[in-house]
Amino acid sequence: MEKYTRSKRGQAAATKCSGSKSKSKSKLKVEHASTAPSEAAGSQKSRNSNDTGVDTGSIALRVLECIVCFGPLLPPIYQCQNGHVACHPCYEKLRHICHTCESLLSYARNLALENVMESVMISCPHASFGCEETVAYIKQQEHAEKCTFAPFSCLFPDCNYAASFKELIIHATIKHHLLTRSFVDGSPFYEFLDFQSIFLIHHETNTCFLLRNSGEIASGRAFSVVSNRSCLRRTNWLYDLSLVDVLEFRLCDAPVEQLDNQSSSETILFVPQKYCTPLVDNLRICIRKIS
Ligand SMILES: [Zn+2]
Ligand SMILES: [Zn+2]
Ligand SMILES: [Zn+2]
Numbered sequence: 001m002e003k004y005t006r007s008k009r010g011q012a013a014a015t016k017c018s019g020s021k022s023k024s025k026s027k028l029k030v031e032h033a034s035t036a037p038s039e040a041a042g043s044q045k046s047r048n049s050n051d052t053g054v055d056t057g058s059i060a061l062r063v064l065e066c067i068v069c070f071g072p073l074l075p076p077i078y079q080c081q082n083g084h085v086a087c088h089p090c091y092e093k094l095r096h097i098c099h100t101c102e103s104l105l106s107y108a109r110n111l112a113l114e115n116v117m118e119s120v121m122i123s124c125p126h127a128s129f130g131c132e133e134t135v136a137y138i139k140q141q142e143h144a145e146k147c148t149f150a151p152f153s154c155l156f157p158d159c160n161y162a163a164s165f166k167e168l169i170i171h172a173t174i175k176h177h178l179l180t181r182s183f184v185d186g187s188p189f190y191e192f193l194d195f196q197s198i199f200l201i202h203h204e205t206n207t208c209f210l211l212r213n214s215g216e217i218a219s220g221r222a223f224s225v226v227s228n229r230s231c232l233r234r235t236n237w238l239y240d241l242s243l244v245d246v247l248e249f250r251l252c253d254a255p256v257e258q259l260d261n262q263s264s265s266e267t268i269l270f271v272p273q274k275y276c277t278p279l280v281d282n283l284r285i286c287i288r289k290i291s
């Protein structure tokens with residue numbers, strides 16, 4: 001059986017990515033498990049064996065990618081009569097025509113390569129953020145989505161910053177000059193109407209939101225609560241917004257929009273200028289998690 005782990009060189013490359021969304025081009029270490037460790041011990045040492053008694057080599061991570069879409073080459077893997085391979089989604093999109101040699105013949109499964117892919121183990125994609133888990137290459141996406149070390153992306157879509165929860169709070173205050181406000185799930189709090197945007201923090205779940213004020217000063221204010229996928233961590237939240245003592249300006253049970261989800265639509269509370277009194281904290285906000 002062959003086993004692959006990421007090399008130290010690859011880990012060093014990943015460490016440089018801390019605080020950004022760049023993808024590492026690390027290499028993988030190839031380990032050949034010995035069937036008779038005691039007899040082969042001498043020869044293993046001469047072949048650069050490690051403490052577990054296995055020989056090591058390296059393989060470029062890019063050879064494990066589909067040559068069409070550059071995504072992970074996950075089983076089922078198809079090949080043309082000349083040996084060119086493609087992942088299943090590309091196989092469907094290409095309508096059985098090889099991307100490289102344009103062979104019109106149907107693809108056949110490459111079971112040998114599928115076996116190799118199923119045995120490959122790599123470090124978690126979030127190793128540079130502290131995760132020490134080694135995961136199956138073909139399940140890296142599954143792990144990455146639930147990994148507690150996954151970085152939090154900045155709530156401003158045009159900003160590429162991603163980091164730990166604590167670092168993101170610092171980034172929001174220093175880079176984007178945001179005021180921060182902690183809140184308790186389901187407990188209302190109040191704000192003045194003349195803020196730009198406020199970084200809202202729910203410390204119990206390490207979740208953050210942006211309370212936006214995107215209206216024109218001349219016509220009125222448009223308030224909303226937004227976030228993104230990396231900050232919501234697959235939890236759903238609702239919020240209420242209302243103007244204290246003015247019943248007609250009220251937004252109830254609005255879902256928190258995910259700025260990076262194109263199917264998500266933003267709901268706003270619009271307050272005409274004549275109702276906006278800047279020095280009175282009369283915007284009531286209540287955010288709660290859906291269990
Ligand atoms: Zn592909
Ligand atoms: Zn081909
Ligand atoms: Zn992880």
Ligand SMILES: [Zn+2]
Nearest residue numbers: 154156159161
């Ligand atoms: Zn940012």
